[in-house]
Amino acid sequence: MSELLAGLSDARLYSACVVVILYLTTSAYFLWPRRRPALVATGADRTAAPTLIAFASQTGFAAELANRTAQSLQAAGAPVMLASLQQVDDEILRQAKQALFVVSTTGEGDAPDPAAGFVRDVLDSSVPLKSLSYGVLALGDREYDNYCAFGHRIDQWLRHQGATALFDVIEVDNGDEGALRHWQHQLSVIGNSPDLPDWEAPRYDRWRLTARHQVNPGSAGDACFHIELQPQTNASATWQAGDIAEVDPRNSTWDEKLEPLPHREYSIASLPADGAIHLLVRQMRRPDGGPGLGSGWLTAGARVGDDVAVRVRTNPNFHAPQGDAPLILIGNGTGIAGLRALLKTRIGEERHRNWLIFGERNAAHDRFYGDEIERWRNEGKLERVDLVFSRDQAERRYVQHRVLECADDLKRWIDDGAAIYVCGSLQGMAPAVDAALSEVLGAGTLEELAISSRYRRDVY
Known part of the structure; x- marks a missing residue:
C-alpha cells in the first residue's frame, strides 16, 4: 500500500x-x-x-x-x-x-x-x-x-x-x-467552477467552423458571436429544437499531447434543415481577465475553416410541445438560441400562436436575431413579442418584471392550454421568472404545469 x-x-x-x-x-x-x-x-x-x-x-x-x-x-x-x-x-x-x-x-x-x-x-x-x-x-x-x-x-x-x-x-x-x-x-x-473535469470523456465527431461574426458590437456586455458548424463525414447531423451541442475546447481529445478538458454545452439555435448547427456564444472572461476555456476557443481560438470537436446531446425535456396549443417563450441573453430553434420548429409546423418575452441590456446593441424576430412578427408567425432592455432606462427592468405586468394575458394563454418554456441564466433570471410566474398563476397552478410538462426550463 x-x-x-x-x-x-x-x-x-x-x-x-x-x-x-x-x-x-x-x-x-x-x-x-x-x-x-x-x-x-x-x-x-x-x-x-x-x-x-x-x-x-x-x-x-x-x-x-x-x-x-x-x-x-x-x-x-x-x-x-x-x-x-x-x-x-x-x-x-x-x-x-x-x-x-x-x-x-x-x-x-x-x-x-x-x-x-x-x-x-x-x-x-x-x-x-x-x-x-x-x-x-x-x-x-x-x-x-x-x-x-x-x-x-x-x-x-x-x-x-x-x-x-x-x-x-x-x-x-x-x-x-x-x-x-x-x-x-x-x-x-x-459550484461556479466551469473547469471541473468530466467524469467520463465523451466521444466527439468532427464538425467544421464555417462562419462566425459578432452580433453585439458596442454592447455594454461581453461580446456575443453567432457561430455556424457544419458536419463532416460520419458526424451525426440529426437533432431537434431544444437539443444541446457539447464542444471539446481546443479539441483536446484529438491531440494526445493535450490534457483532456471538460466539455462545454451550448443550446442549438438552428434545425437540421438550416444545414449547420448555429450557436450564440458569449465570450466569457476568467477572473484574471483571460478568455473562458470554451467560449474563448469558439470565438477566437479556432479559425474559420478549422475542425471542431462536437457531440449533439438530445434534450427531450426541452423539445417542442406537440399539438396546436399556444407556446410562451421566456429567456434572456444567449438563451435566445434555444428559443429561436423552438420558434423555427413551430413556424415550420404552421403553429403561429407563439409569444416571446426576452431580455437583454440595450436595444441599440443587443437585439439578438432581431431582424428575424421582427419578420416573424410581421408575417403573423409570432403572435406577440415583448422585449425588455435593462439598461435603456434609469430603473433596471428585467423579464420577470414584464411577466408580472402581463399577468392577465398570461392567465388567458394558460387557460387556452399554453405551455411555458424558459431558457437562459440559472442565476438571477430563472428563479426570478419562476417567482413571478408563481405570483401570477399561483404556486399550485405552476406546480401542475410542471407536472404535466407544460412548464419546462433549460437554464445554465
Missing part, C-alpha cells in the same frame, strides 16, 4: 483520500441507519453552508453517482453533506439551503428499499421548505411504464413544500452518458 501511495502525485493522492473518506462515510450511513449525516467539508470554503447530497440506491449506482457529485463540488471548493435518504428527516431538510437528490426507481415506480422510511416519514408529510433550492437526478429505465417515477415524486413533493428547483429533473435512462454530462454541467454552474 505504501509503495502505491508513494507513486501517486499530490493531486491524485488528494483525490484518492477524498474517495476513501466518502466511501467510509457512505458505508457508515448504511451500517448505522439512525445516525445523522456527517459534514464532509474538504472544499476550500468550509464556512459556507454545505450542499446536501442525498441518494436512494437499489443496486449501488445512485450511491456511486452521489459520491462523484460530492467530489465534483468539493473540487470546486464547496462543502457538502452526503447522506442516504434513509438518514434524511424533515429537520435536515428545513436546515438545508441547497440540496441535490440522486435517486433511482425500482419495481413499478417505487422508491428503493432503503428509502422506505423517508417515504413514510417525510414524503407523506408537509414540511415548509421555502428557503431550499434543489436539483434532482432521476435514474430509471424507459422500458418500464413508470420511468424515473421516484425522482419525479420527490421533485413534485419539494415543489409542493415551496422549494425552488434549480433546474428541471434530469432523467438518466440506463446510465445514459449524455444525461450524466448534463448533470455535471449543472454542478459546474452550482
Whole structure:
C-alpha cells in the first residue's frame, strides 16, 4: 500500500483520500441507519453552508453517482453533506439551503428499499421548505411504464413544500452518458467552477467552423458571436429544437499531447434543415481577465475553416410541445438560441400562436436575431413579442418584471392550454421568472404545469 501511495502525485493522492473518506462515510450511513449525516467539508470554503447530497440506491449506482457529485463540488471548493435518504428527516431538510437528490426507481415506480422510511416519514408529510433550492437526478429505465417515477415524486413533493428547483429533473435512462454530462454541467454552474473535469470523456465527431461574426458590437456586455458548424463525414447531423451541442475546447481529445478538458454545452439555435448547427456564444472572461476555456476557443481560438470537436446531446425535456396549443417563450441573453430553434420548429409546423418575452441590456446593441424576430412578427408567425432592455432606462427592468405586468394575458394563454418554456441564466433570471410566474398563476397552478410538462426550463 505504501509503495502505491508513494507513486501517486499530490493531486491524485488528494483525490484518492477524498474517495476513501466518502466511501467510509457512505458505508457508515448504511451500517448505522439512525445516525445523522456527517459534514464532509474538504472544499476550500468550509464556512459556507454545505450542499446536501442525498441518494436512494437499489443496486449501488445512485450511491456511486452521489459520491462523484460530492467530489465534483468539493473540487470546486464547496462543502457538502452526503447522506442516504434513509438518514434524511424533515429537520435536515428545513436546515438545508441547497440540496441535490440522486435517486433511482425500482419495481413499478417505487422508491428503493432503503428509502422506505423517508417515504413514510417525510414524503407523506408537509414540511415548509421555502428557503431550499434543489436539483434532482432521476435514474430509471424507459422500458418500464413508470420511468424515473421516484425522482419525479420527490421533485413534485419539494415543489409542493415551496422549494425552488434549480433546474428541471434530469432523467438518466440506463446510465445514459449524455444525461450524466448534463448533470455535471449543472454542478459546474452550482459550484461556479466551469473547469471541473468530466467524469467520463465523451466521444466527439468532427464538425467544421464555417462562419462566425459578432452580433453585439458596442454592447455594454461581453461580446456575443453567432457561430455556424457544419458536419463532416460520419458526424451525426440529426437533432431537434431544444437539443444541446457539447464542444471539446481546443479539441483536446484529438491531440494526445493535450490534457483532456471538460466539455462545454451550448443550446442549438438552428434545425437540421438550416444545414449547420448555429450557436450564440458569449465570450466569457476568467477572473484574471483571460478568455473562458470554451467560449474563448469558439470565438477566437479556432479559425474559420478549422475542425471542431462536437457531440449533439438530445434534450427531450426541452423539445417542442406537440399539438396546436399556444407556446410562451421566456429567456434572456444567449438563451435566445434555444428559443429561436423552438420558434423555427413551430413556424415550420404552421403553429403561429407563439409569444416571446426576452431580455437583454440595450436595444441599440443587443437585439439578438432581431431582424428575424421582427419578420416573424410581421408575417403573423409570432403572435406577440415583448422585449425588455435593462439598461435603456434609469430603473433596471428585467423579464420577470414584464411577466408580472402581463399577468392577465398570461392567465388567458394558460387557460387556452399554453405551455411555458424558459431558457437562459440559472442565476438571477430563472428563479426570478419562476417567482413571478408563481405570483401570477399561483404556486399550485405552476406546480401542475410542471407536472404535466407544460412548464419546462433549460437554464445554465
